[in-house]
Amino acid sequence: MSALPQPDPRTPRGGAPDASRRGRRRRTVAAGALAAALTGAYAGAVGLAPLPDIAPVLEIDAEQEVAADERALAAITSEAADPTAVGFLHGESVWASDGAPIGIASLTKLVTALVGLERRPLQTGESGPTYTVTAADDAVRERVLAENGVVADAPAGLELTERQMLELVLMPSANNYAILYAEWVFGSEAAFADAASAWAEREGLESLRVIEPTGLSPENTATAADLVRLGSLALEHPVIAEIVHQSWVDIPGIGPIENSNPILGEEGVIGVKTGTSTFAGFHLLAARTAVVDGRPVTAISAVLGRTGDEARAADSRAVLDAALATARMTELLAPETVVGSAVAWDGSEVPLIADGGAAAVLVPGEVAHLSSAVGAVSAGDAGSVVGAVTVATPSGTEQVRVVTGAAITEPSFWWRFGHPAIVFGWADPGA
The missing domain is CATH 2.60.410 (Peptidoglycan synthesis regulatory factor (PBP3), Domain 2)
Known part of the structure; x- marks a missing residue:
């Protein structure tokens, strides 16, 4: 008798596929599909995402x-035996040997011109209003002569323009015309003195004191440092800068007048003004321009209380040369x-x-x-x-x-x- 065939233990009764196995397979396929989808999404995200900016x-x-080196200029002034100061046009810094105010003599006339032009402006190329000299004006000339002051002729009836008045004040340093100009513009010397005081305060010239327009008074005082600042203000005014640069000019009725600046005409010298008195000595406020690697540079020096014209000229040359040598390409x-x-x-x-x-x-x-x-x-x-x-x-x-x-x-x-x-x-x- 033959044996009956045995059922396959892997096959459920009736030969139907294993349902649980089919379920596992479906879950596996689904998981793989999800993983593939997530991987694709991730790959797309990292592949397409804009990269963040790189922060520097x-x-x-x-x-x-x-900053430019200041030691050389400090040495120039510290070694000077007499009051000396130096700076640069349009610059804010000034180096000075001494801070004590002294009598400024005819450097006063730069104040007279600046304050007068503020009250009665004049442009380059203009002559301005006309002043007629009177017989009384000759008495002013005689008074100044009695004080050993520099004067220019003042014949009655002579007509002078404002420009010519300023030339007489600033070039030969005519004291009588400084007085006439101040009285013409302000009405009196006292009114001029008040205006000069207010102007000095506005400009920050703390040491400057001016009580009359000529400099004949020893009470007109300033420090060497403030005089350099005064020189810068003068050169920044186009009319004054033009006048102090002139070596001479012919004024009808008076004749040729010369600039008293002993170094004007030397290379690069553009002004500014002399001042001389028995109580103050020989002063010179001077300026020289040089072109350094294409840049124009103007140095301004104040040498005060020298013993004579040659001494103030020589000292001014030395200070200006040394100052301009400090300008360099950096x-x-x-x-x-x-x-x-x-x-x-x-x-x-x-x-x-x-x-x-x-x-x-x-x-x-x-x-x-x-x-x-x-x-x-x-x-x-x-x-x-x-x-x-x-x-x-x-x-x-x-x-x-x-x-x-x-x-x-x-x-x-x-x-x-x-x-x-x-x-x-x-x-x-x-x-």
């Missing part, structure tokens, strides 16, 4: 100053200076460098200002512009570009795939 870091101070920013850096997405460091340099002629007392700024950095070739250094000097303002020192390349897809934290901005590439 400045390696230098955002704001910097470069490097402010070297080419290829590393201004900052940036860390690319792959962690590589890229220098941000100055695409050029900057320099300027500076004189003592001047300061150049450098302002550095860089913005967001992105992919690009080496030399891509990412910012600028703004350089401001007394001669003007310029900008030096800041560029990348190496190329920055966007990372590949596979790098993105493996660095999601950086791609999505959750982590710093440099960390």
Whole structure:
């Protein structure tokens, strides 16, 4: 008798497929599909996500100053035996040997002209109103002569323009015409003195005291430093600057008059004024211009209380020469200076460098200002512009570009795939 066939233990009764196995298979397929979908979504996200901006870091101070060396000018004045001061036209700094006010003699007349022109303005090329000399004006001339003051002829009936009056005041330093001009403009010497006092206060000339328009009074006083400032104000006025630069001029009815400045006519000398008296000695306020690497620079000196005309001339030359020698080209920013850096997405460091340099002629007392700024950095070739250094000097303002020192390349897809934290901005590439 043959044996009956045995059922396959793997087959359920009736031969139907295992339902639980089919369920497991379906779940496996579903999980794989989900994983594939998630992987695809992730790959799409990291592949298409915009990369975060690369934040640069400045390696230098955002704001910097470069100052000219002042030691040479300090030495010029500190070694002077008599009152001496020096500065530069339009400059704020003055170096002086002594801060004590002394009698300023005919340097007063620069105040007379400046205050008068403030009350009664005159432009270059204009003659201004006319003044007619009277017989009484000759009495003023005689009074000044009695005080050993410098005068110019004042024939009754002579007509002089305001410009000619100022030339007589500033060039030969005619004291009688300084008085006539002050009285003409202000009505009296007392009114002039009040106006001069108010003007000096407005201009910040703290030591300056002027009680009459000629300088014959020893009570007209100032420090050497304030006289340099006075010289700068005079040269900043176009009419006065033009007059004190003249060696001579012919005034009808009086004749040729000469400028009393002993160094006027020498190379670069543009003014300003002499002052001489028995109580004060020999003064000279002088200015010389030189062109230093393309920049005109004007030095102003005050030498006071010298023993004679030659001494004040020689000392003025020496001080002006020494001052102008301090004006020099100064490097402010070297080419290829590393201004900052940036860390690319792959962690590589890229220098941000100055695409050029900057320099300027500076004189003592001047300061150049450098302002550095860089913005967001992105992919690009080496030399891509990412910012600028703004350089401001007394001669003007310029900008030096800041560029990348190496190329920055966007990372590949596979790098993105493996660095999601950086791609999505959750982590710093440099960390």
